Amino acid sequence: ALALAASLPLPALAQKKIVLGFSQIGAESEWRTANTESIKQAAKDAGIELKFADAQQKQENQIKAIRSFIAQKVDVIAFSPVVESGFETVLREAKAAKIPVILTDRAVNAKDDSLWVTFMGSDFLEEGRKAGRWLLDKEKNTKGDVNIVELQGTVGSAPAIDRKKGFEEIIKTQPRFKIVRSQTGDFTRAKGKEVMQAFLKADPKKINVLYAHNDDMAIGAIQAIEEAGLKPGKDITIISIDGVKGAFEAMMAGKLNVSVECSPLLGPQLMKAVQDVVAGKPVPKRIVTQESVFPMETAAAEFPKRKY
Numbered sequence: 001a002l003a004l005a006a007s008l009p010l011p012a013l014a015q016k017k018i019v020l021g022f023s024q025i026g027a028e029s030e031w032r033t034a035n036t037e038s039i040k041q042a043a044k045d046a047g048i049e050l051k052f053a054d055a056q057q058k059q060e061n062q063i064k065a066i067r068s069f070i071a072q073k074v075d076v077i078a079f080s081p082v083v084e085s086g087f088e089t090v091l092r093e094a095k096a097a098k099i100p101v102i103l104t105d106r107a108v109n110a111k112d113d114s115l116w117v118t119f120m121g122s123d124f125l126e127e128g129r130k131a132g133r134w135l136l137d138k139e140k141n142t143k144g145d146v147n148i149v150e151l152q153g154t155v156g157s158a159p160a161i162d163r164k165k166g167f168e169e170i171i172k173t174q175p176r177f178k179i180v181r182s183q184t185g186d187f188t189r190a191k192g193k194e195v196m197q198a199f200l201k202a203d204p205k206k207i208n209v210l211y212a213h214n215d216d217m218a219i220g221a222i223q224a225i226e227e228a229g230l231k232p233g234k235d236i237t238i239i240s241i242d243g244v245k246g247a248f249e250a251m252m253a254g255k256l257n258v259s260v261e262c263s264p265l266l267g268p269q270l271m272k273a274v275q276d277v278v279a280g281k282p283v284p285k286r287i288v289t290q291e292s293v294f295p296m297e298t299a300a301a302e303f304p305k306r307k308y
């Protein structure tokens with residue numbers, strides 16, 4: 001390879017493509033599909049060679065993909081960790097191989113933060129708080145218990161942990177807000193529907209609010225609520241997170257009350273960070289995505305502007 005490089009004219013050398021290995025979680029939600037598209041498109045636009053691996057929501061597949069990127073000596077590794085723990089060993093292997101790692105979307109809970117150069121993505125704790133604040137405001141003129149069922153994201157994932165924590169932090173300031181049932185729906189429509197069916201069977205009359213950690217689970221749950229003869233958005237207030245097009249459609253149909261935005265469009269900032277890291281430029285340790293809250297009353301005006 002060295003002999004070949006020596007025989008190349010200088011411009012060809014200068015044009016050597018950056019190789020990025022990216023390990024994606026899977027295709028569990030509308031959000032994730034948009035995230036994948038954003039990354040693939042941005043890599044193309046930036047002239048970066050992308051080696052993309054889909055882990056099908058399994059941590060072992062992510063670890064295998066990262067090891068294979070190390071073996072292939074890519075320039076940079078980026079990944080969205082399916083769960084927070086259990087990545088330390090493979091991150092140390094990347095560090096030993098001197099391959100910089102960028103975390104996108106989800107964090108890991110490893111103590112040694114020298115194992116990654118930057119973490120870019122949403123503030124999930126704040127998203128949970130926004131959901132809680134919206135609910136407290138909506139109910140500010142009512143009295144009596146507000147019974148909430150919660151559909152959690154993937155067990156052990158950063159968004160499931162933080163969105164639960166942030167929401168609870170706000171609602172616990174008023175003890176009449178009670179989470180009566182809480183279970184994982186793994187961020188998918190099918191699971192969201194299945195778990196909501198079980199919630200409705202267990203407490204058919206007692207559910208005032210559904211808090212879903214993402215739009216896909218809320219959309220699945222809406223089907224379950226309708227099949228149970230209830231009106232989603234009216235008989236049961238529904239709060240979810242992401243702000244995907246499917247959620248806007250549900251809001252415009254009056255079936256979803258609010259979606260807290262979580263942007264999947266991380267591709268361009270990821271490619272910029274990759275280029276900076278390769279060029280030896282400093283990058284901030286944490287890059288937080290700026291996001292809004294969309295109550296159903298704003299859905300029709302916002303919908304045409306939505307990009308995912």
Ligand code: AHR
Pocket residue numbers: 028029030031032105106159187213214215216241242262
């Ligand atoms: O990590 C972001 C979350 O993962 C999104 O809220 C969810 O829809 C996705 O699957």
